[in-house]
Amino acid sequence: MIDKLEFLLALARERHFARAAEACGVTQPTLSAGVKQLEETFGVLLVHRGSRFRDFTPEGERVLSWARRIVGDARAMREEVHALKHGLNGRLRIAAVPTALAMVERVTTPFRERHPNVQFTVLSRNSGELLRLLDNLEIDAGITYLDNEPLGRVATIPLYRERYRLLISADAPLGNRDQVTWAEVAQVPLCLLTPDTQNRRIIDRLLREAGGDPQASLESNAMILLYAHVRTGRWASIMPARLAATLGLTEVLRAVPIVEPEASHTIGLVVPAREPMTPLTSALADETRRVAPSLAD
Amino acid sequence: MIDKLEFLLALARERHFARAAEACGVTQPTLSAGVKQLEETFGVLLVHRGSRFRDFTPEGERVLSWARRIVGDARAMREEVHALKHGLNGRLRIAAVPTALAMVERVTTPFRERHPNVQFTVLSRNSGELLRLLDNLEIDAGITYLDNEPLGRVATIPLYRERYRLLISADAPLGNRDQVTWAEVAQVPLCLLTPDTQNRRIIDRLLREAGGDPQASLESNAMILLYAHVRTGRWASIMPARLAATLGLTEVLRAVPIVEPEASHTIGLVVPAREPMTPLTSALADETRRVAPSLAD
DNA sequence: ATTACTTGATAGAATAACACTATCAATGTG
DNA sequence: CACATTGATAGTGTTATTCTATCAAGTAAT
Known part of the structure; x- marks a missing residue:
């Protein structure tokens, strides 16, 4: 039973019978049969299928949510018993x-x-x-x-709590300041995370609220890439204070607190x-x- | 897997392999094998057995508590899906x-x-x-x-909220009162529930706190039996007010509020x-x- | 329209899992 | 010491499960 529920979870992840089967370490017919067996025991269709996987029925969605819980608990049980024995x-x-x-x-x-x-x-x-x-x-x-x-x-x-700093060369226009406002930062071309990240959405919102028009001169989903650019002194970025502290500053690179507002998350x-x-x-x-x-x- | 966990739950209830097996609708060897299989998959003994069931190991107790949850969830899932389809x-x-x-x-x-x-x-x-x-x-x-x-x-x-009344014949010593104290009630021979019930323990405590020495002249675990005695007018009892109201009073039978204190639960x-x-x-x-x-x- | 590809269902065979009956060994009990 | 109780074990038939191979339906490209 629990194996079949795992099949269902894999199917929800992969939205594809064969790939879900592979993820479970079984063949595609086995997974198909498992899902079908669940449908028979419940007496309801769980998956809308045409010639391919379409989506889950409402009943399927409910079973799925129970499956997450039951499978999770079963794993937790195994893990706990193992920990009791082996630390x-x-x-x-x-x-x-x-x-x-x-x-x-x-x-x-x-x-x-x-x-x-x-x-x-x-x-x-x-x-x-x-x-x-x-x-x-x-x-x-x-x-x-x-x-x-x-x-x-x-x-x-x-x-x-995450607080924001402008990472910028001491030579640059705002580089010698003790603090800058979001409105001022909005004038600087920045290296920022891609818009799928929450950090970027937070920064965009702060910049917009300060009347700016956020646009990144360079985007990446990897912080290390942004930092590599910034530490040349030729680019600027906004980073959490603790992150800037961890990465370290160079002689020319400064981390200037951004105020109005002193945002934090x-x-x-x-x-x-x-x-x-x-x-x-x-x-x-x-x-x-x-x-x-x-x-x- | 879930079936095996049900075996374990039955064993915890019955503390007896054969009876647990019967409760699950399988034979005793089947249940024994199920438990043993759980022990093998976890790699720990779950049950202390001598020549008979003794008790669960610490690991067994943990598995048991997970089993309750998992089996309960599995049932809830079945029930919910069924309700979605058939109301x-x-x-x-x-x-x-x-x-x-x-x-x-x-x-x-x-x-x-x-x-x-x-x-x-x-x-x-x-x-x-x-x-x-x-x-x-x-x-x-x-x-x-x-x-x-x-x-x-x-x-x-x-x-x-449950409040307490003395059910007693109007002819009896306290029968004509508008209210009586627990101390007074402690002097009357009573029909009460058996001491395994919480109601009896509550009443005993109230009587003792009023300085009385609780002793039931007649005990039963069935309220209806107590009532049958009381309504003859020859016995007295303490009952929750709402219960007395439901059962109804006869011409001679009165329900007198008991005070000092006006206890309720x-x-x-x-x-x-x-x-x-x-x-x-x-x-x-x-x-x-x-x-x-x-x-x- | 035709062809080729993708995707999931189905058939058949080998294997594993399961549950049963019968029986045994260990432990209590009168 | 006979006898009942309890759970484990052996052996066997049945059911489930999973695999490989194949098929049918639907898509996409030519």
Whole structure:
């Protein structure tokens, strides 16, 4: 039964019978039969199919949402029993928004001190993608914005507040200032994240509210690329203060606080809203709560 | 997998392999094999066995608690999909404490108006037994005391407050009074529920706190038996006011409010703390919320 | 229109899983 | 010490599951 529900989850992810089957490590007829068996036991069609996968029926959507929960719980059960026997081990799959990537270390480093047998996979994802992965149980936790766009059914643990700095060469027009306004920043050509990221949407909004017309002279989804450009002193960017501090400044590169307004957003851990959590997730949440005070401001 | 977890739940209920097997509709070797298979997949012993069932290992207890949740969710899923197709139907299994039995009608009657295809099984159980049944998914909901003894992991919906009356013949010493004190009642031989019931423990406590020495001249776990005695006019009892009102008074039988203190306890619906609830449970909770205001005082 | 490709369903065979009956060994009980 | 109780084990037949191979329906391109 649970295997069949996993088939259904894979089908929801892949929207394609053969690919879903591959993801489950079975052949396509096996997955087709599994889905059909679910439909027979429930006595309802779950999937609209023409000659190909179309979408889920309303009943299918409901089953899907139960399946997420049941499959998640079954995994949590296995994980917990394993942890009871062998101590905390396994792999934590985490995704973080690009602006928070450099801060993941603040959690993972002390976590590893405490639980050396736990391994990590950390992905860079934009916030929307991150929530989708969390929903589909493809990651165990995410680090993203908690207070800006809606999150869905998740539990959250605040980690730190993101504040904004203009990274710019000391030689440039605004480079010698102690602070600049968003209105002033709006006049500068910037290296920014792509518009699919929440950080970019936040910055665009702030620039627009200051009467500017946001346009990035260079866009990327990788923070490291933006930084590589900025540190030449020939480009400017807006980055979270903590990120700028982590990356370090050169002799010519300055991080100027941006005011009017002194905007800030909360970054934190999001985990599936399941009670009880899996032992790994629960330990990660504990570590996050432990670390957060040292990052407060 | 889910079937095996059901085996485990049955074993926890029956504490006996053969009886658990019978409850699941399989033979004893089948259930033994199922449990053993769970133990193999987890790589841990779940059950301490000597020549007979002893108890669950710590890991077994954890698996058990996950099993309750997973099996419950799987049932809820089936029920919900069925309800989507055929409207709300099926059977609601409810247990109520003896003093609340007569009030169950206040919920079931309007519920049936709304959902005529739902059938009921209503059992009389003491509060401890009721919570155990709820835990083991043997009932869908209970009606019991919400504010006296601890309940465990359940969601509660208050229904009404239970207040106490001395049911006694008008000829008897206290029979002509407008109110009596608990201290006075403590002097009267009473027909009461058995001490396994929460109502009896509440009354005993109130009598003891009034300096009395509670002793029942007749005990039963069936309210109807107590009433049959009392209505002869030759016995006395303490009953909740609403129950006395439902049963009706005879010419000689009076229901005298008991004061010092004017004790009261909240009676309400308890359902498993699962989010989302099954459609039947959810509808019952809705109905209870709808009815409660008309019973408030 | 015709052809080729994509996608999911179906048929048939091999294999694995499952549940049953019968029986046994261990532990209590009178 | 006989005897009942309890759960594990062996052996067997049945059912489920999964695979490979193939098919039919629908799309897209020529």
